[in-house]
Amino acid sequence: MSNQACVQVDHVTFQYEEGADKVLKDISLTVNRGEFLAILGHNGSGKSTLAKLLNGLYLPGEGRVVVCGMDTSDENETWNIRQKAGMIFQNPDNQIVATVVREDVAFGLENMGVPHDEMVRRIDAALEAVHMSERAESAPHMLSGGQKQRVAIAGVLAMEPEIIIADESTAMLDPQGRAEVLEVMHRLNREKGMTVIWITHYMEEAADADRIIVISDGTIALEGTPREVFSQVGTMRTLHLDVPHMAALADSLRKDGVPLPEGILTVEEMTQEVCKLLCPSN
Amino acid sequence: MSIELKHVSYVYSAGSAFERRALNDICLTIEDGEYVALCGHTGCGKSTLVQHLNGLLQPTEGQVLVDGKDINAEGVDRKRLRQKVGLVFQYPEYQLFEETVEKDIAFGPRNMGLPEKEIHERVRRAMDHVHMSYEKYAQSSPFDLSGGQMRRVAIAGVLAMEPSVLVLDEPTAGLDPRGRDRILRIIQELHEEKNVTIIMVSHSMDDVARLASRMIVMMDGTIAASGPCREVFQKRDLLEQAGLGVPAAVKLCLKLREQGLQLPEDLYTAEELHDHLLKLFKEKGGLKGC
Numbered sequence: 001m002s003n004q005a006c007v008q009v010d011h012v013t014f015q016y017e018e019g020a021d022k023v024l025k026d027i028s029l030t031v032n033r034g035e036f037l038a039i040l041g042h043n044g045s046g047k048s049t050l051a052k053l054l055n056g057l058y059l060p061g062e063g064r065v066v067v068c069g070m071d072t073s074d075e076n077e078t079w080n081i082r083q084k085a086g087m088i089f090q091n092p093d094n095q096i097v098a099t100v101v102r103e104d105v106a107f108g109l110e111n112m113g114v115p116h117d118e119m120v121r122r123i124d125a126a127l128e129a130v131h132m133s134e135r136a137e138s139a140p141h142m143l144s145g146g147q148k149q150r151v152a153i154a155g156v157l158a159m160e161p162e163i164i165i166a167d168e169s170t171a172m173l174d175p176q177g178r179a180e181v182l183e184v185m186h187r188l189n190r191e192k193g194m195t196v197i198w199i200t201h202y203m204e205e206a207a208d209a210d211r212i213i214v215i216s217d218g219t220i221a222l223e224g225t226p227r228e229v230f231s232q233v234g235t236m237r238t239l240h241l242d243v244p245h246m247a248a249l250a251d252s253l254r255k256d257g258v259p260l261p262e263g264i265l266t267v268e269e270m271t272q273e274v275c276k277l278l279c280p281s282n
Numbered sequence: 283m284s285i286e287l288k289h290v291s292y293v294y295s296a297g298s299a300f301e302r303r304a305l306n307d308i309c310l311t312i313e314d315g316e317y318v319a320l321c322g323h324t325g326c327g328k329s330t331l332v333q334h335l336n337g338l339l340q341p342t343e344g345q346v347l348v349d350g351k352d353i354n355a356e357g358v359d360r361k362r363l364r365q366k367v368g369l370v371f372q373y374p375e376y377q378l379f380e381e382t383v384e385k386d387i388a389f390g391p392r393n394m395g396l397p398e399k400e401i402h403e404r405v406r407r408a409m410d411h412v413h414m415s416y417e418k419y420a421q422s423s424p425f426d427l428s429g430g431q432m433r434r435v436a437i438a439g440v441l442a443m444e445p446s447v448l449v450l451d452e453p454t455a456g457l458d459p460r461g462r463d464r465i466l467r468i469i470q471e472l473h474e475e476k477n478v479t480i481i482m483v484s485h486s487m488d489d490v491a492r493l494a495s496r497m498i499v500m501m502d503g504t505i506a507a508s509g510p511c512r513e514v515f516q517k518r519d520l521l522e523q524a525g526l527g528v529p530a531a532v533k534l535c536l537k538l539r540e541q542g543l544q545l546p547e548d549l550y551t552a553e554e555l556h557d558h559l560l561k562l563f564k565e566k567g568g569l570k571g572c
Contacts, residue, residue, distance in 0.1 A: 042458040043429050090456070144324055171456040174324045174485050176525050201458040240460040245488065245530035245552060252556050258563050267530065271537040278562050279541050 006163060006195055007031035007054060007085070012063035014049055023049045025218040026063070031163070031197060036189045038206035038226075039199045041215035042240040047199050050215060051167040054197065055085040068162055083112070085163040086156030090171050092148035095155075096140040101132065104140060105154045112159070119158075126154040129192070130184050146177025150184055157188070163195040164188070170205065178205070203230070203242045207265050214239060227263040246270045283349055283366060283446045283479065285312045285335055290344035292330055304330040306503040308344070312447075317473050317480040319490040319511075322500035323525030328483050329372075331500065332449050335481065336360075336367035365394065368445030372452050374436035375429065383409075383427075383435050384420040390443045408438035411476075412468050430461030437468070447479040448472060454489070466493060491515065491529040491551045499524050512548040531555040 007030065014024040023046045031037050041047035052058045053065050056072035068084045070077040089095055098104035102123050109119045127133045130150040140148060149169055156164055166185060170178040182205055188194040198209060206212050212229045214222035216239045222229050230236070230243040233251040242248070250264040250273070260273050292305040304327045312318055322328050333339040334346050337353045337360045345352050353363055371377070380386035387408055391401045409416045412434040419427070424435050433453070440448070450469065454462040466489060472478040484490050490497055490511060497514045499507040501524045507514050515521070515532050527533075531552045535545050543562075549555050 042460055168456075174525070175527060176323065203459075240458065242459040246534070249531070249534075249552050249556060252552075253559060253563075256556075256560050258560060267533045267537055270534055271541060274534075274538060274559060275541045275543065278559070278566060279538075279543050 004032045005030045006033045006068055007197075008066040009050075009053070010064050010066070012053060012060040012065060014046075014053060014058060014061050023218055024053070024060075027215075027218070027220060028063075029213060029220065029223075031195060033162075033195055034189070034193045036186065036196045036198065036208070036210045038209035038212045039197065039215060040201065040203070040206055040212060040229075040241060042201060045215045046218040047215045048167050051087070051165050051197070051199050054163075054165055055087055056081045057087075083159050084161050085165060086159055086161040088149065088152050088156060088164065088166045088169045090168045092145050092152060092172065095152040096148060099139055100136075101138050101140055101143075101151055102127065102136040104151055105158050108155055108159045122158045122160065123154075126157040127151075129157055129188060130154045144177055145173045146180040149173065149177070149181045153181070153184060153188075161194075163197065165197045165199070167199045168201070170200065170202065178202070201241070203236075204244050207244055214241065216240075226265060230265055231262045284314050285367070285447065285479075286310070286347040286350075287331075287334065288345045288347065290331075290334060290341040290346060292327075292334065292339060293342045294330075296342065304503050305334075305341070308503075308505060310498065310505060310508070312479065312481060314446075315473075315477050315479055317493060317495045318482070319494035319497040320481060320483045320500065321485070321487075321490060321497055321524070321526055322506075326500040326524070327503040328500050329451055330503075332369065332451055332481065332483060335447070335449050336364045336369050338364075338369070365390075365443045366445055367447045367449065368440040368443055370437055370440050370448065370450040370453060372455060373433075374440075375424075375432035378424040378432060378436055378439075381423060382421050383414070383424050384416075386424050386435060387438045387442050390439055394443070404442045404444065405438075408442040411441050411472060412438045413464065414438065430457055430464065433457065433461070433465065434468070437465070441472070445478070447481065449481045451483045452485065453482065454484075454486070462489075469493075485526075487515075487521075487527050488529045488531075488552075491531070492553075499526065512550055515550045516547065 009027055009029045012024055012027045013022055015022045039047050053060060056078050059073050065072040067081045070081050072081055096104055097107050105123045105126055106119060109122060127136050130153050132150050132154060140151060170181050185196050189196045200206060207226050209226055212226055213220055221239055230247040233243050233248060236243050244265055246264055246267055250260045250270060254260050264270050264273060287308050287310040290305055290308040294302045294304055320328050334341060340354045346354060378386055384405055387405045388401050391404045406416050414434055424432055453465050469480055470493060473480045494511055497511050498505055506524055507517055507520055515528055518528055521528055529550055532550050535549050539545055549558055
């Protein structure tokens, strides 16, 4: 394992029951320290199973998963692994256990037996990082979905992990809540060097990732930068996925003979390229 | 079947410390055969509003009229009303409970007291509408299906009541692109082929632009805008204020206009924009600077 790699998935095969279909088939991948990795795939592609293998919630049938130097199949390391690789799930309501926000954030720390003063420091820092300090004394059920997910992130952050795995953590949120949560994760990645594994089926959410891995039928179907992956409009569609709106529009115009370059993802890029062709000043 | 809301207000927990006015003097008419998108930020009152459409909630003030009749008046058969105005909640698959898909879908029609033969036919038709093969799935447990399939079975359960108005609260939430497209296609088929009136709560401005004929924007328990999509999408400030965006195509149009490109005001779907840009490109002779 290189210094750069903080998660190594090595020829992993997984099935839920003996004799059942293989959900993951001989998958190998590396996640680098400080990387924002997006994992895309349709429902049933195996992407959530992969997420649960990354912090030892599931153990591989064949192959191995190494997180921060620890093999997930080593039972002695299970709690260390989960402390290093925190996970956030889809449904905000299933992740809140306490009746006050700061107590919810404290939950993991209490279980770890962190001393009181240290706990207070970590909770304050975690709530600050997700911009929820002002709601520290609120009741979680009075928060919006996006705010609840940010509390869940704070709960993970308080454990001072190196990796955060978010498994479709925006699927149940409205557009504003989605934007809030994604923004927090990007900021943690940028400012604190947090390694983020962002699992989603919203294509637009993967556009700012460092790298995208597309899972289909238990294997890695595509891998590359957002620009590389989203240029492959046809392949993405055969994998039952989309591409961001602008990539799709550019692709359809290109097919009709308009000479737009490959790799357009955003409205800004599209504006620039269309202007080169059509704007009066050009 | 038309639905009219006359000065409807609704207050949760009236008289308690948690009193909250979720709807404030709403006036709204939905005509037979419309496809209406209901949009707004979480907490704007849209879910409260849809529960008024079939009498699940009764207005604190005002009236809800279906085909001109006050549905909350005494002596109104609300059970019959709920058959006519079908409501598909958010994450309807959480409400599946029967042993088999067939039994689950048959639950509503059976409660209506229909003869077995009719129930069976309705289950088949409903499964057909949601693209689930009767032969393949009728005897399966709903809990062995994928998330997208479970949602389709739950929708079939409402369709088996053969409603003339279908109200769907974020029917595509949490689904992947394929699941989402399938549900939206099913809704469109019901609208086009069966002339079912559709009222769909949606956060996706791109879906709204593509599908609905009219959109209603709610803000703080009131209707902030209502009209054809192409008109409402012009009100960009209002949409922003309502916590909604505009479709990607509208964003691109705005940016291109800033750069001096002349574009018609009412382009708002990707298809329209594609066609228009292609036309402009051809007019330019297909070559830059010509």
